[in-house]
Amino acid sequence: MNHADPMTGAQLILKVLEDEGVDVVFGYPGGAIMPLYDALYGHSLRHILTRHEQGAAFAAGGFARSTGRVGVCFATSGPGATNLVTGLVDALMDSVPIVAITGQVRTVLMGTDGFQEADVTAITHTATKRNVCVRSVDDLERSLRAAFRIARGPRPGPVLVDVPTDILKATLKNPSPPREPQARRVPAAPSRDAIRQAADLIVAAARPVLIVGGGARTSDAVREFRELCAALRAPHTATINGLGCAHPDDPRFLGMLGMHGWKAANLAVAQADLILALGMRFDDRVTGRTDRFAQKAKIVHADIDEAEFDKIIHADVRLHGDLRTSLRALIDELDRRPLPSFDSWSREARALGAPPPRDHTEHSNLSATDVLDALVAAAPADTIITTDVGQHQMWMAQRVRPVDPRSFITSAGLGTMGFGVPSAVGAQFGNPERTVIAVCGDGGFQMTLNELATIRRYGLPVKILIIDNQRLGMVRQWQELFYERRYSAVDLTDNPDFTALAGAFGIRGESIASAPELPGALDRFLRLREPALLHCACHPMENVWPIIPPGGATTEAMESASA
Amino acid sequence: MTKTLEFHDWREVARILNFINRFGCSLESLEVHSTDGLFHTRVTVNGNPEALRRLDAQLTKLTDDDKEMAR
Numbered sequence: 001m002n003h004a005d006p007m008t009g010a011q012l013i014l015k016v017l018e019d020e021g022v023d024v025v026f027g028y029p030g031g032a033i034m035p036l037y038d039a040l041y042g043h044s045l046r047h048i049l050t051r052h053e054q055g056a057a058f059a060a061g062g063f064a065r066s067t068g069r070v071g072v073c074f075a076t077s078g079p080g081a082t083n084l085v086t087g088l089v090d091a092l093m094d095s096v097p098i099v100a101i102t103g104q105v106r107t108v109l110m111g112t113d114g115f116q117e118a119d120v121t122a123i124t125h126t127a128t129k130r131n132v133c134v135r136s137v138d139d140l141e142r143s144l145r146a147a148f149r150i151a152r153g154p155r156p157g158p159v160l161v162d163v164p165t166d167i168l169k170a171t172l173k174n175p176s177p178p179r180e181p182q183a184r185r186v187p188a189a190p191s192r193d194a195i196r197q198a199a200d201l202i203v204a205a206a207r208p209v210l211i212v213g214g215g216a217r218t219s220d221a222v223r224e225f226r227e228l229c230a231a232l233r234a235p236h237t238a239t240i241n242g243l244g245c246a247h248p249d250d251p252r253f254l255g256m257l258g259m260h261g262w263k264a265a266n267l268a269v270a271q272a273d274l275i276l277a278l279g280m281r282f283d284d285r286v287t288g289r290t291d292r293f294a295q296k297a298k299i300v301h302a303d304i305d306e307a308e309f310d311k312i313i314h315a316d317v318r319l320h321g322d323l324r325t326s327l328r329a330l331i332d333e334l335d336r337r338p339l340p341s342f343d344s345w346s347r348e349a350r351a352l353g354a355p356p357p358r359d360h361t362e363h364s365n366l367s368a369t370d371v372l373d374a375l376v377a378a379a380p381a382d383t384i385i386t387t388d389v390g391q392h393q394m395w396m397a398q399r400v401r402p403v404d405p406r407s408f409i410t411s412a413g414l415g416t417m418g419f420g421v422p423s424a425v426g427a428q429f430g431n432p433e434r435t436v437i438a439v440c441g442d443g444g445f446q447m448t449l450n451e452l453a454t455i456r457r458y459g460l461p462v463k464i465l466i467i468d469n470q471r472l473g474m475v476r477q478w479q480e481l482f483y484e485r486r487y488s489a490v491d492l493t494d495n496p497d498f499t500a501l502a503g504a505f506g507i508r509g510e511s512i513a514s515a516p517e518l519p520g521a522l523d524r525f526l527r528l529r530e531p532a533l534l535h536c537a538c539h540p541m542e543n544v545w546p547i548i549p550p551g552g553a554t555t556e557a558m559e560s561a562s563a
Numbered sequence: 564m565t566k567t568l569e570f571h572d573w574r575e576v577a578r579i580l581n582f583i584n585r586f587g588c589s590l591e592s593l594e595v596h597s598t599d600g601l602f603h604t605r606v607t608v609n610g611n612p613e614a615l616r617r618l619d620a621q622l623t624k625l626t627d628d629d630k631e632m633a634r
Contacts (some may be wrong), residue, residue: 126581130628132572305624505630
């Protein structure tokens with residue numbers, strides 16, 4: 001199109017998306033957004049038709065989490081837009097950049113209870129960083145470009161742009177020429193004083209522990225984090241979103257922290273005299289009882305979001321700014337100082353606990369933890385693993401050894417079941433050469449299994465591994481341990497035949513139920529360069545250990561049902 | 564706590580009310596008037612100190628994002 005030609009609102013949206021570097025969008029059409037889909041016809045922008053709008057939002061999230069780029073999804077008005085909401089909140093909780101573009105009924109119908117009208121900006125007010133309903137085509141470009149800037153940062157998140165049909169159809173007389181994406185807003189750097197104070201605490205410490213969170217992923221601070229770990233030679237741990245930041249072979253890495261974290265990590269934090277909390281937000285699943293969390297420690301908290309300081313845990317020193325900038329400044333400051341040796345403390349911390357124990361329930365069934373151990377051992381090192389939510393997610397988080405934090409993709413903050421398969425779709429589009437495996441429970445898989453059709457349609461080599469214990473396992477575990485075994489609404493013994501189900505979608509499936517079958521089945525599963533589903537019928541009563549009881553301190557982890 | 568804020572988008576008022584409710588605070592007064600496309604907001608909120616501190620931090624972010632949206 002000649003830029004002097006009149007351009008419709010729909011065409012303008014596609015132009016802005018191109019300018020912003022978007023080459024793939026996930027979506028689902030409908031009445032109000034039809035002009036945008038009409039503009040897509042024959043356009044070079046790749047549109048991926050998911051089988052549900054929630055799948056589009058999760059796929060955009062998986063794309064964004066695995067690439068660091070903004071994920072984009074489309075949906076129509078009313079139910080199309082409301083189906084995005086869970087994916088938007090999921091992205092908000094884990095600071096994932098998404099721009100959602102929704103159709104809206106014509107402006108004259110807004111407020112009249114028109115067909116497929118929903119007050120989407122009101123509904124998504126707290127589900128997004130920001131949203132806007134565009135009332136004039138002249139405001140469309142500014143709103144879209146602002147949406148991308150805000151989605152990108154400083155702390156990323158979802159933004160929704162709602163566009164009525166008549167605005168999509170309206171022509172713009174003077175479209176702007178193509179332009180580069182506007183830079184993410186420059187994040188604040190921590191003050192020199194704050195850096196010096198943090199360094200003072202480090203050189204005075206005897207038992208420091210570093211905790212890294214998803215902020216290191218967001219700010220691409222993995223190299224700096226590993227450099228700091230190497231310089232300090234101190235024990236370090238990670239939140240679930242921080243997994244992959246530490247070098248997987250670093251002997252001072254203590255494993256994941258928190259409710260189902262490694263014992264050594266939790267006890268080291270409890271014994272620490274200094275915590276360096278780097279791009280993490282002290283989630284309740286990490287801290288347990290806050291009044292008992294790291295009681296002996298001074299806290300240095302580094303975060304891009306000032307609202308995180310003192311929200312849960314008081315910080316003695318705040319490093320407000322981009323984490324990579326903060327870590328670089330801290331490393332440079334420490335370079336000028338003699339550092340104490342933390343080798344002895346590192347060995348002591350490592351010895352505080354063994355890796356997470358297996359469930360010792362006697363049974364002859366396939367063990368979920370054996371399956372996941374075998375998967376981690378057999379999968380290529382740079383595999384991207386996505387998960388659903390529940391027991392399998394925690395077992396996976398305890399075992400996974402991602403090469404970087406964009407290789408383990410999980411719904412951490414919101415804990416959204418149904419996330420695994422559609423986020424794998426997005427991750428595979430963002431990383432076409434890499435192996436992508438969705439590890440799902442039988443409950444979560446059934447929430448979004450319709451996206452098998454998306455996998456088949458686009459020939460994505462996504463692998464799906466189902467840990468099927470015929471239960472909503474995590475709820476069942478809590479009912480066993482904390483609700484006197486009153487098992488309520490957790491039975492899934494009437495699950496469908498998952499391999500037949502995969503077959504119905506044209507996807508090769510295999511089912512195993514015993515340990516001897518595992519190596520061969522896993523080998524066949526991983527060798528295929530096409531979609532595949534491996535169904536693992538596992539013991540129904542296997543539990544995740546350790547577990548910190550609800551309301552408990554991180555030092556009170558249970559390692560068996562009798563503990 | 565009393566805060567005086569300026570917004571380009573009057574819908575920020577709805578966001579403020581959402582936050583007040585979410586943090587378990589209560590609204591004492593809210594005044595909004597518009598001048599030259601800017602909405603001047605003065606809000607007085609009661610609540611426990613911790614909740615007010617969290618609310619204050621969120622209101623700062625709200626103002627930042629409003630400026631970005633209007634850029």
